[in-house]
Amino acid sequence: MSIAVDRRAVLRRRIRLLVAATITYNVIEAVVAITAGTIASSIALIGFGLDSVIEVSSAAAVAWQFAGPDHERREKVALRVIAGSFFVLAAYVTVEALRTLVGGHEPERSDVGIALVAVSVVIMPFLSWAQRRAGRELGSASAVADSKQTLLCTYLSAAVLVGLVLNATLGWWWADPVVALGLAAVAVREGREALRGETCCPPVRLDDEDGCDCCAEEDEATS
Known part of the structure; x- marks a missing residue:
């Protein structure tokens, strides 16, 4: 089932x-986190700020893709940038x-960071x-991949939050790096999937000239 031209235009505008x-928030987040982390000597907070910079690069790749009149032609490049950011x-x-x-x-307590x-x-x-919802409906693998990058950053945020709170209340300074190692493994997996274009259903390969049209195929299968 194809998407109407007007609906595709709405989805592209929504994604932009x-x-x-995402870019605006992450820039602000990076500045505040790196500043607070430097003051508190918190590697976790500084790393969180640098992660925001990486998220900006991923979102910027999608912004570049949808800035052109034919976003499908830029899909593969955007996917490679997103995979690299993972x-x-x-x-x-x-x-x-x-x-x-x-x-x-052992970092100092940072209320601003928390x-x-x-x-x-x-x-x-x-x-x-x-x-992710807009990207799946439009059939854009890069938009879905970037949404996964944002979600992974949410998990990292939760890990950093737990680490900061446990350090501030119980002195468990090791909690954040332990959880972060698990998130790093998830990031590698998501990067491999983005590199192969496996962000929709069914998987879309980077050498597939037809691009990502997973949502249309899914609708046909269930209709």
Whole structure:
């Protein structure tokens, strides 16, 4: 079942707005997190801020894709950028988590950091859900992949929040890096799926010239 031209235009505009909101929020988040992390000597908070920078690069790839008149032709490049951002995120989180565990670094309490991450845990899932819904309806693998990047950042936010709270209340400084290592494994998996275009149903390969039209095929199968 094909999507009407007017509906496709609405979905493309919606995705552009959601991407713009994601970029704006992550820029603010990065500045506040890195500043608060530097003040508190918190590797977790600094890493959280740098993760926001990586999320901006992923969202910017989708923004670039949908800025052109024919977004399907830019799908593969956007997917590769998003996949790369997953791998960079996984590498950074792994290195910093291991450094924190080996070094036994105990950061100071950061109320600003706790408040910032708590807000992110609330806002980011909504942005991820809205973009994933629009991307699936439009049949855009890159939009769905970027929504997964945003959702993964939500999980990272929750891990950082737990780590900051446990450190502030119980002195469990090791909680955040342990959880972060698990998230790094998830990031690698999501990066591999994005690289192969497996963000819709059924999987769409990067060498498939027809692009991602998973939602239409799904509708035909269930009709």
